[in-house]
Amino acid sequence: MTTNTYIDTSVQKGGIPGFSGCVEHTSALTQLLHEARINKKNLTIVWLDLANAYGSIPHQLIQEALQHYHVPEHARSLIRSYYSNIHLRFSCKSFTTSWISLEKGIVTGCSISVILFVMGMNMILRAGERETRGPLTNAGIRLPANRGFMDDLTITTETHIQARWILKALDETVTWARMVFKPKKSRCLVVKKGKVTTQFKLFIQGEEIPSLVDNPIKCLGKWFDSTLSDKSSKGRIRQQLEEGLRRIDRAELPGKFKSWIYQHGLLPRLVWPLMVNEIPVSLVEQLEQAVSKHIRRWLGLPPSFSSIGLYGRCTKLQMPLTSLVEEYKVAKARLFLTLRDSADQKISKAGIEIRTGRKWSASKAVEQAKSSLHHQVIVGATNKGREGLGHGQQPRWEKADSEERRSMVQQEIRRSEDTHRSARSVQMGQQGCWSRWNLPERKLTWSELWQYEPLQLSFLLRSVYDLLPTPTNLERWKLSDDPSCPLCNQRGTLAHVLSSCPVALSQGRYRWRHDQVLRVLADILEQERRKERQINTKGPGYINFVREGQKAKGSQNTSLLQEARHWEMKVDLQQKLVFPDVVQTNLRPDIVIWSTAPKKMILLELTVPWEERTDEANERKRSKYQELADMCRERGYTTWIFPVEVGCRGFPAQSVWKALGALGIKGSARKSSVRALGKAAERASSWLWLRRNETTWKPSQTSSD
Numbered sequence: 001m002t003t004n005t006y007i008d009t010s011v012q013k014g015g016i017p018g019f020s021g022c023v024e025h026t027s028a029l030t031q032l033l034h035e036a037r038i039n040k041k042n043l044t045i046v047w048l049d050l051a052n053a054y055g056s057i058p059h060q061l062i063q064e065a066l067q068h069y070h071v072p073e074h075a076r077s078l079i080r081s082y083y084s085n086i087h088l089r090f091s092c093k094s095f096t097t098s099w100i101s102l103e104k105g106i107v108t109g110c111s112i113s114v115i116l117f118v119m120g121m122n123m124i125l126r127a128g129e130r131e132t133r134g135p136l137t138n139a140g141i142r143l144p145a146n147r148g149f150m151d152d153l154t155i156t157t158e159t160h161i162q163a164r165w166i167l168k169a170l171d172e173t174v175t176w177a178r179m180v181f182k183p184k185k186s187r188c189l190v191v192k193k194g195k196v197t198t199q200f201k202l203f204i205q206g207e208e209i210p211s212l213v214d215n216p217i218k219c220l221g222k223w224f225d226s227t228l229s230d231k232s233s234k235g236r237i238r239q240q241l242e243e244g245l246r247r248i249d250r251a252e253l254p255g256k257f258k259s260w261i262y263q264h265g266l267l268p269r270l271v272w273p274l275m276v277n278e279i280p281v282s283l284v285e286q287l288e289q290a291v292s293k294h295i296r297r298w299l300g301l302p303p304s305f306s307s308i309g310l311y312g313r314c315t316k317l318q319m320p321l322t323s324l325v326e327e328y329k330v331a332k333a334r335l336f337l338t339l340r341d342s343a344d345q346k347i348s349k350a351g352i353e354i355r356t357g358r359k360w361s362a363s364k365a366v367e368q369a370k371s372s373l374h375h376q377v378i379v380g381a382t383n384k385g386r387e388g389l390g391h392g393q394q395p396r397w398e399k400a401d402s403e404e405r406r407s408m409v410q411q412e413i414r415r416s417e418d419t420h421r422s423a424r425s426v427q428m429g430q431q432g433c434w435s436r437w438n439l440p441e442r443k444l445t446w447s448e449l450w451q452y453e454p455l456q457l458s459f460l461l462r463s464v465y466d467l468l469p470t471p472t473n474l475e476r477w478k479l480s481d482d483p484s485c486p487l488c489n490q491r492g493t494l495a496h497v498l499s500s501c502p503v504a505l506s507q508g509r510y511r512w513r514h515d516q517v518l519r520v521l522a523d524i525l526e527q528e529r530r531k532e533r534q535i536n537t538k539g540p541g542y543i544n545f546v547r548e549g550q551k552a553k554g555s556q557n558t559s560l561l562q563e564a565r566h567w568e569m570k571v572d573l574q575q576k577l578v579f580p581d582v583v584q585t586n587l588r589p590d591i592v593i594w595s596t597a598p599k600k601m602i603l604l605e606l607t608v609p610w611e612e613r614t615d616e617a618n619e620r621k622r623s624k625y626q627e628l629a630d631m632c633r634e635r636g637y638t639t640w641i642f643p644v645e646v647g648c649r650g651f652p653a654q655s656v657w658k659a660l661g662a663l664g665i666k667g668s669a670r671k672s673s674v675r676a677l678g679k680a681a682e683r684a685s686s687w688l689w690l691r692r693n694e695t696t697w698k699p700s701q702t703s704s705d
Contacts, residue, residue: 280357559664
């Protein structure tokens with residue numbers, strides 16, 4: 001059918017692969033209405049509704065369509081046999097009818113039924129093609145007078161007289177096919193010199209078609225009314241959002257579950273109307289403010305919490321939430337690319353505009369994204385850190401097909417939004433302090449959020465963006481006159497409370513938190529130490545050259561623990577570690593792993609510092625134990641030093657990842673281990689925060705969980 005061009009895809013797009021029929025039909029109608037209103041043109045549109053189209057299409061019409069489109073006889077015979085043997089009967093309490101042969105309707109769920117229905121509907125649509133031409137756009141493209149998407153029929157002409165000709169032809173054809181229109185659900189709109197008029201009446205099958213003036217209609221997911229614009233759609237979208245948030249808010253669920261319902265329930269329902277309607281970005285920003293207000297309340301966050309922390313993908317702590325403005329911009333860019341690259345030339349060349357207000361333009365955003373992608377082609381693939389050549393390759397613009405290019409443009413627009421967020425965060429002195437961290441980012445997933453208690457999640461988010469009620473913040477918010485720490489009378493910033501208070505240090509609070517993280521690290525290493533492994537007797541490893549077209553051989557898991565068969569381990573919990581009888585020293589590394597026979601020793605020193613001071617802590621601890629390592633080497637021990645840092649708010653440094661990998665912990669085990677270490681530091685800091693105002697500290701009274 002499509003190969004022989006029996007179906008005009010400018011007219012019928014339902015069930016035809018490769019066409020976004022709903023988007024193209026609604027966008028074409030919107031453009032015609034806009035041009036008629038702005039340029040004072042004449043336009044007539046009729047929306048027709050067939051009564052139970054899928055259940056009432058006659059089998060005889062399908063047979064006529066099969067013959068009309070030259071389907072081979074053996075295929076027609078097979079389909080005829082298939083449909084002639086469909087029977088049904090009805091049962092009730094008192095009796096059951098006999099089997100009744102069906103002579104109309106298609107089979108729900110049958111893969112061929114959609115094709116047969118489109119063939120039958122195409123016979124009806126073709127009846128009105130020869131009556132008149134369709135309207136002419138400002139770009140000089142004449143759109144078809146008849147347009148259908150499955151059973152949704154739309155007539156677009158320049159005058160109401162032309163519409164009457166088409167209605168008469170459709171009336172005769174549908175009556176011949178023994179099908180029925182539903183005039184009460186149909187609508188008509190007559191525009192005379194840019195103004196809507198009800199002077200002219202249109203009829204179908206002897207009944208008047210109601211005017212659109214007092215009866216708006218929803219066609220293919222978009223509302224049309226007599227304003228010839230989308231002004232009323234703005235109110236509908238706002239009402240839909242407010243009602244959705246209100247219903248979610250009334251649910252007796254924890255806030256994190258309400259956030260999930262918004263992300264996976266309400267947000268997808270908003271994207272479609274935002275895409276097909278002419279909504280300015282300024283209105284979407286207002287809607288996002290309302291959404292952010294509810295999410296902050298659900299998650300126990302203050303009103304001053306920045307939306308960057310909720311939706312950012314450039315931040316160190318990333319939430320599984322999506323910005324409504326970002327989704328709107330991506331949807332508009334996708335709509336622009338869909339229309340511009342449509343296989344239907346009457347759509348791609350019709351000059352359909354995507355109007356998004358003065359503040360942001362979809363067409364300009366797409367061009368900027370394309371320019372950025374072209375620039376990336378010139379620059380080439382760049383690697384970060386210790387990434388090898390060819391790591392993380394992405395499709396190149398010049399080699400990508402249309403679908404891949406569309407996806408690349410959308411991803412580039414998302415990246416551009418994150419760039420703007422990052423630029424804003426740098427200008428925020430307090431809530432943008434995370435931009436100075438030299439730490440890996442942390443992505444919270446929904447499965448992780450389910451495990452958080454509400455107060456614990458609130459502590460994590462507020463601590464990362466420095467919005468906890470510290471003495472300095474209370475003074476800044478005009479809620480207190482004293483910015484001093486209650487323990488030492490120094491300035492009570494969050495950094496001071498969690499990592500720099502001398503009284504808390506002398507009382508052993510920070511040591512207790514350190515031991516909580518150390519206990520988790522020791523358990524991870526103890527499990528790895530007990531594993532059976534082969535001793536590595538090979539020499540130094542080399543990277544083999546991989547020729548073009550060949551595949552690299554999978555690398556084997558290497559570990560320092562493969563240097564010996566038997567290892568011993570000591571952990572400095574509660575300051576009770578005694579260094580092995582190798583050298584005499586007063587230093588006590590947090591973890592010592594050694595093997596006597598081959599003389600191998602691994603030293604690990606854990607620090608739980610303020611996130612901005614992780615590099616400083618690494619250098620300090622490395623220099624502190626360098627002399628001890630040299631003394632061990634003088635005794636013939638091959639010694640490795642691994643200073644590892646886990647930020648006090650739950651952000652492990654890259655040194656943790658490197659140390660675990662060197663000890664043979666790879667893949668998902670390493671990810672879960674790093675996550676467990678961060679969780680331990682975060683929970684311990686949360687406990688210290690809750691007891692920040694207590695002048696006494698007894699570790700025996702605290703929880704070790």
